[in-house]
Amino acid sequence: MTEHAPSALTRRAFLAAGSGLVVSFAMLPPAFAQEGGSAPAPWEPKLPGSLSNDPFLDSWIRIDPQGGITVHTGKAELGQGIKTAVLQVAAEELEVDPHDLALVTADTSRTPNEGYTAGSMSMPNSATAIRNAAAQVRILLITEASRRLGIQPGALRAESRRVIAPDGRSLGYGELAASLDLHVEAVPDAPLKRPESFRVMGRPVPRVDIPPKVTGGVAYVHDLRLDGMVHARVVRPPSPAARLLTAETAAVEAMPGVLGTVRDGNFLAVVAEREFQAVKAMRALADAARWEEPATLPDMTDMPAVLRSLEHEVGTVAESGSPQLPADARRIKATFTRPYQIHGSIGPSCAIGLTDGDDLTVWSHTQGVYPDRQAIAEMLRMPVERVRVIHAEGSGCYGHNGADDAAADAALIARAFPGRPVRLQWMREQEHAWEPYGPAMVMEVEAALGPDGRLSHWNYDVWSNTHTTRPGPAGALLPARHIADGFPPELPQLSITRSGSGDRNAVPLYTIPNKRILWHFVREMPLRVSALRSLGAYANIFALESTMDEMAIAAGADPVEFRLRHLDDPRARTVVETAAARFGWPGEALPQGRGRGFAFARYKNYAAYFAVALELELDRESGNIRVQRAVSAIDSGEIVNPDGIRNQTEGGIIQSMSWTLYEQAVFDSRRVTSIDWASYPVLRFASVPSTVEVHVIDRPGEPFLGTGEAAQGPTAAAIGNAIRDAAGVRLHDLPFTRDRVRAAVGV
Amino acid sequence: MAIRLTVNGVDHEIDSEPETPLLYVLRDELRLNGAKYGCGLGQCGSCTVMVDGQAVLSCLMPVTLLEGREITTVEGLGTIDAPGPMQRAFIEEQAAQCGYCIPGMMMRAQALLQADPEASDAQVREALKWNLCRCGTHMRILRAVGRARELMRQANAAAVVGRAG
Numbered sequence: 023m024t025e026h027a028p029s030a031l032t033r034r035a036f037l038a039a040g041s042g043l044v045v046s047f048a049m050l051p052p053a054f055a056q057e058g059g060s061a062p063a064p065w066e067p068k069l070p071g072s073l074s075n076d077p078f079l080d081s082w083i084r085i086d087p088q089g090g091i092t093v094h095t096g097k098a099e100l101g102q103g104i105k106t107a108v109l110q111v112a113a114e115e116l117e118v119d120p121h122d123l124a125l126v127t128a129d130t131s132r133t134p135n136e137g138y139t140a141g142s143m144s145m146p147n148s149a150t151a152i153r154n155a156a157a158q159v160r161i162l163l164i165t166e167a168s169r170r171l172g173i174q175p176g177a178l179r180a181e182s183r184r185v186i187a188p189d190g191r192s193l194g195y196g197e198l199a200a201s202l203d204l205h206v207e208a209v210p211d212a213p214l215k216r217p218e219s220f221r222v223m224g225r226p227v228p229r230v231d232i233p234p235k236v237t238g239g240v241a242y243v244h245d246l247r248l249d250g251m252v253h254a255r256v257v258r259p260p261s262p263a264a265r266l267l268t269a270e271t272a273a274v275e276a277m278p279g280v281l282g283t284v285r286d287g288n289f290l291a292v293v294a295e296r297e298f299q300a301v302k303a304m305r306a307l308a309d310a311a312r313w314e315e316p317a318t319l320p321d322m323t324d325m326p327a328v329l330r331s332l333e334h335e336v337g338t339v340a341e342s343g344s345p346q347l348p349a350d351a352r353r354i355k356a357t358f359t360r361p362y363q364i365h366g367s368i369g370p371s372c373a374i375g376l377t378d379g380d381d382l383t384v385w386s387h388t389q390g391v392y393p394d395r396q397a398i399a400e401m402l403r404m405p406v407e408r409v410r411v412i413h414a415e416g417s418g419c420y421g422h423n424g425a426d427d428a429a430a431d432a433a434l435i436a437r438a439f440p441g442r443p444v445r446l447q448w449m450r451e452q453e454h455a456w457e458p459y460g461p462a463m464v465m466e467v468e469a470a471l472g473p474d475g476r477l478s479h480w481n482y483d484v485w486s487n488t489h490t491t492r493p494g495p496a497g498a499l500l501p502a503r504h505i506a507d508g509f510p511p512e513l514p515q516l517s518i519t520r521s522g523s524g525d526r527n528a529v530p531l532y533t534i535p536n537k538r539i540l541w542h543f544v545r546e547m548p549l550r551v552s553a554l555r556s557l558g559a560y561a562n563i564f565a566l567e568s569t570m571d572e573m574a575i576a577a578g579a580d581p582v583e584f585r586l587r588h589l590d591d592p593r594a595r596t597v598v599e600t601a602a603a604r605f606g607w608p609g610e611a612l613p614q615g616r617g618r619g620f621a622f623a624r625y626k627n628y629a630a631y632f633a634v635a636l637e638l639e640l641d642r643e644s645g646n647i648r649v650q651r652a653v654s655a656i657d658s659g660e661i662v663n664p665d666g667i668r669n670q671t672e673g674g675i676i677q678s679m680s681w682t683l684y685e686q687a688v689f690d691s692r693r694v695t696s697i698d699w700a701s702y703p704v705l706r707f708a709s710v711p712s713t714v715e716v717h718v719i720d721r722p723g724e725p726f727l728g729t730g731e732a733a734q735g736p737t738a739a740a741i742g743n744a745i746r747d748a749a750g751v752r753l754h755d756l757p758f759t760r761d762r763v764r765a766a767v768g769v
Numbered sequence: 770m771a772i773r774l775t776v777n778g779v780d781h782e783i784d785s786e787p788e789t790p791l792l793y794v795l796r797d798e799l800r801l802n803g804a805k806y807g808c809g810l811g812q813c814g815s816c817t818v819m820v821d822g823q824a825v826l827s828c829l830m831p832v833t834l835l836e837g838r839e840i841t842t843v844e845g846l847g848t849i850d851a852p853g854p855m856q857r858a859f860i861e862e863q864a865a866q867c868g869y870c871i872p873g874m875m876m877r878a879q880a881l882l883q884a885d886p887e888a889s890d891a892q893v894r895e896a897l898k899w900n901l902c903r904c905g906t907h908m909r910i911l912r913a914v915g916r917a918r919e920l921m922r923q924a925n926a927a928a929v930v931g932r933a934g
Contacts, residue, residue, distance in 0.1 A: 101867025101904055228863060235868035236859045236875065237852060238803035238844035245802040253797075278786070298785065298793040301809075368807050368815055368903045369869040418867030418904045450808035665863055669909070673866050676905030699812040699901060707897040710907040 067210040071150025072096065076134040079162075080204035082155035083112065089183050089196030091116065091123050093152060096136025097144040098128040098389060098413040099231060102730050103666040104144045106229045110662050111149050114222045115156035115215055117180035118195075120230075128391040128413035138390040138492065140421070140553060141521065142629055142728030149662065149726055158212045159204060166198045217660070217722035224720065226665035231415070243385050243414035244372045248443035251374070252281060253297040254435045255304035257290040257311060258452050259504070261693040262550065263318040266290065269311040277303050284438045287506030291435050293444060304449075317691035320548045326359050326464045329485040334545035337518045340529045343536030347479045351470035354572050358467070360561035360756045361686035362459040362549055364702060369417025370448035371424030371457070375436030382409045382436065386429035387416025390492065394426050397493035398433045401502040401509060409433075420677070422552035424448055424457040426493050427500035434501050451697040456500060459687055460554030461487040461547075463524065465565035475577045476587055480537040482566075486524030487544045488514040489557035500550075516543035521626050527559035527735060530566055531624050532588035549689065555674075556734035559625060560681070563735025564742065564756065567621040571743040572752065581620050581743065582607055582635075591624070593657050596719060597631040598622050600655035604717050605635035615640050617748025621739035625732040630658035631719075632732035634675065634740045636711075640748045642767050645760030647683055649711045649741065657719040659727040667729050668716040674733030675714055680705035682738040685757050772836055776801070777845030787833035791825075792816045794832045795842060803843030803872040807901070814900030817873035818842050824880035824896075843872035846879060854924055855879050858917035859910075866904030874900050878914040882921055890915065 068074050076082075076096075084092045093112045099105045105125055113120040126132050128139070136148055160180050167185035168175040170193060178185050186192040217224070235241045259266065269290055271283045279299030284291040292307050294300035320328040347353055374385040382404065388394040391411040399406040411429065419425060432446040448456075464485040472478035496502040497509040518525065518541065525541040554560075574584035582602045589595050601607075602620065609618065617640065622633040636652040656671050684703045688696045696702035738756065746752050751766045771782040776799060785794050790809075795801045795818070807815030809828045816828040819841040847853030852860060855875050865871050874897060881888050881896040888896070893914050902910065 101865070101869075103866075226863075228860065229865070232860055232863060232865050232868065233849050233852070235865055236843065236856045236871055237847060237849045238801060238842065238872065239849060240802060241868065242802075244805070247800060296785065296793070297797045298789045301793075366903055367869075368813060368867075368901060369805055370807075415867070417869035420903070447806065450810060450812075669863060669866060669906070672908055673905035676907055677903070680905070698810055699808060700810075704901060704903070705905075705907075706901065707894045707907060707911075710894070710911070714908050 069208055069210050070154045072134060072136050072147040073151040073154055073208045075136070077207040078205055079155050079159055079208055081134045082152050083159045083204065085159070085195050085199035085204070087196045087200045089194050091118065091183070091195065092126060093123050094126045094133045095148045095152060096128055096134040097148040098139040098391070099415050100139060100389070101415070101418040102144070102670055103229050103663065104139070104148070105231055106227055107145065107662045107666055108149055108152055109230065110222045110227055111153040112156045114220060115153055116160050118183050120222060120227060122183060130391050130395050130411050135392040138393065140389050142625065142730045142732070145662065145726035145728050153214065154212060155208055157214050158208055161212065162202055162204070163195055163198045166202050167193045224661050224664070227663055229666070241415060242369065243374065243387050243416055244369060244447065246374055246385060246414060246445070248374065248376065250441070251443040251445050252293050252295055252439065253300040254291055254293045254432065254444050254446040255300045255449070256431050256446065256452065257292070257304055257308045258456055259288055260313055261315045264288070264313040264315045267312040267314055269307065271307065271310065274303050274307045274310060277306060281439065283307060284435050286434070287504055287508060289434065289501050289504040291431065293435060293439055315692045319689050319691050322689055325361065325462050326357070328548065329462060329464050329544050330542070332544045332546045333485060333542045335516055335543050337516045337525070337541045337543055339518055339525045339539040339541050341538045345479060345481055345536050345538035347468065347470045347481070351479065352576060353468060353470045354569060354576060355468040356569060356572070356752070356754060358465040358561070358565040358568065358754045360463045360564070362462045362551070363554060363681055363685045364454060364459055364687055364696070365420045365423040365457055365554055366702065366704065367417040367419055367423050367453065370450055370453040371428035372416065372445070372447040373429040373432035374443050374445045375432035376443045377436045377440040380408050382433060384409070384411045384429050384433050385414045386411055387414060387419065387425045388429055389419065389422065389425065393492065393494045394429055397426065397496045397499050397502070398430055400496035401430055401499055402433060402437060420555040421460070422458055422490070422492050424453050426498070427456065430499040430501045434505070454697045454702060455694040458491060458550045458552035460560070461489060461524065461551040463558065463561045465561060467565055467569045469569055469573055471573060471577055475579065477532065477534045477573060478536060480530060480534045482528055482539045483542060484525060484528050484540070484558065484562060485542040485544055486558055487547050487551050489523045489526070489551070489553055491550070491552040514545055516541065520628070522558060524558040526557045526562060526626060527566070527623055528562045529627060531591070531594060531627055532570070532585070533590055534588065549687070549694070555677070556625070556731040559623070559731065560678070560734045560738060561756070563621070563623045564738040567623065567736060567739030568742045568752065571619070571746060580608055585622055593721070594622070594624055594631050597633045597655045597657050600717055600719060601633035601635050601653055604655065604715060605653035607635050612637070615642065615748060617744040617746070619740040619742065619744030619747060621736035621743060623732070623736050630656055630727045630729055630732040632656045632671070632736055634733065634736050636740050636744055638741065638744045638748065640745060640763065640767070642749070642769050645762070645764035645769070647741070647745065647758060647763060648709055649679055651713050652711055652737070653715045654733065655717040655719060656729065656732055657721060657727070658729040658732065659721050659724045661718060661720045662726065664718050667718045670729045671716040671733050672714050674731065675737050676705065676710065678734045678737035679741065682741050682756060683709070683758050772832055774832065774835060774840060775838070776840045777842060783832060785832060788831045791818070791827040791830045791832050791835060791840070795827060801842050801844055805869055805872060807870070813870070814877060815870045815873040817876045817900065819876055819880050822880060822883055824877045841876070843875055846875065854920035855917045858920055859913045862909050862913040862916055864906060864909035864913035866906050870900060870902045874902070874910050878917060882918055886918065886922060886925065888918065
């Protein structure tokens, strides 16, 4: 490797290679301005995506002397297809085939720290960073080839891992990279390829992770088999506040294959040579344990009142105009509720821990290898640099499920069995009972219609916990709370942010002159809660879009037209109009018992736009709802993989149907009682719609907005609106179970 | 006493305890990844395999009952380099998000289509009602099974032509 003055090379390279493209001095960071002379940079633009946290090109892209190219992302594959999308953007800008690239995902020893894979931010953060880094690496390669061949960079082209001159001479990426130093900082405004020249982006490139998943390959952390690996199971307390009194471990330790038990405070686990031996030993150990179980859980039949009573402080999310409703205003007031709901991964959480001398390695399907490492190190009172967390895929998580807790379980147990990889998997009932839930919420709306048939006032009050109690602090980890010298959970603080939490999407995107939105912050958490796909947006959009429908009815307007009256953003209008047109809205009169509903939102009010129209059938006798057809439109910015966007959006629609029609965690005064798929029913094939359409709107050249969570809220509201259309009743309480539907329609 | 099992056409001597559910034998002793632990209660179908052509929940089936029976897992339907019709169909339809439930879906559908190559879409839905998907991939799973039906039909027709020739 030749030594260079890296910044000099880099900065000049951009000026030379960006032929026809202006890279102004003013746009470059201070390093360059200083290099060019004395002129200070007037301002320092932010680097795109996660480059702002890790600006070095070689953090993202590395090229070995043989021409092997490795892309690094700090984000994790969760089944959302991020691996494929990241490879697409890198391949596009590097002018190579995606199959020419190796990919390393979230690993505290190998990849940048990109925090959590959450919030639909992998495309805006990681793919944006990798795309820009790849473009800049390509420019450096071309510049180096230009130097060696003595040909202007503008005359060279990159293709199939080579830089090629018009006279046919060419140099491979490997030999070029050998004399380049990629440990240089990115610049903020390097030219990217233009959409009309895309070969890989914008195309439905097949997912790289699907073939092994359908042929029995090693695809998940559950499938890893390390040499000498043993199997562990945890015996969880029977209820959240239970305390372990006694546990007779001797008989369990004498069982076939059992290597030992671990007891630390209320943390109890068993390790065996074989997996089913561990399961049997876990059952025996559970039978041998005696617990004290105080009654600490609230009355679940009265959760709205419980949440109101637990209000800790009130935060103003937004306020404008004169929110007070005039006495004579045409108004609607309604209260909506949402229960605790679970992530319910099909595969219970799993992790492998390995203690090797002073070092600990954990393989986990965590959404955040770095924060999880921090929490595990704190829990074990180890230096953080002795802990490595490597992401391996899990079953779909949809937010903060048991992944981090299982990683911590495996770490705790592995400490007691040094030198042996310890594979820990949760049982179904443990996942249902112990994962952090999506918080119960109460939403109260009072809205008024002006004489012009537009919304004049909007008052909105939401009672909710925080929706994020992720690691970072050890107290976020379940076993860290259970061990004897343990870590209590941090006390959540009310925080009003742009992306929102319990207040996510609480502010209507619609133009309303007078409004006030308040978050009644519930600090105490009767049940453990954290991030579930879309956070508060699911319930807030449900309340908001249900109310929009009622206001449209009050105004005598078509619900789609009424929404358009209040939408100024042309991209929002396009999404609404596309969904409506593709559905054939409003369509002809329907027979009795059938209804149509529409809903729209822009996720977080700054991310993807999504609208959905659907038609459903309501059986008055049974109370059964079946959605027959859903037609949606989404704009999540420039498209990298249209099929990936469709897949995620279809999934969001169907999962939201399941939440909305069936799902609520149930509990008594001591225990969670929804501990399997019988006590927590979800959507099954019999109730799946006949068709689900997703129309993806491309916005070439626009930023990536992310896709994964856009459908959750609007789908819930569209179902409620279609029930209103079918039966003339408004349902305010999620989920719309058969009993509730029957009660509402008066049978 | 060792139990003899035939899995994907290969005979194995099993030394797990006789009451061990088939799932743990497949994963832990035979190191096969296809069948997945989902609930251990027979509620979700992610552990579905075929036994003598029937879809069976391997998490509930003691291995001792399976001596001499033909067990097929998703590994028995083809390989990553030479995927079988069911696997090709799921790849072509991109019918997975996280994919954890998918092998169970495939085995349930394989059992249905082997028994009735002309099974209707309604029968496919009915057969799959035992299997849960949490990512909401249902529409693609249904399309993939429809495509597998077509691919299997073509393969059968080709085999008949091949025999006739």
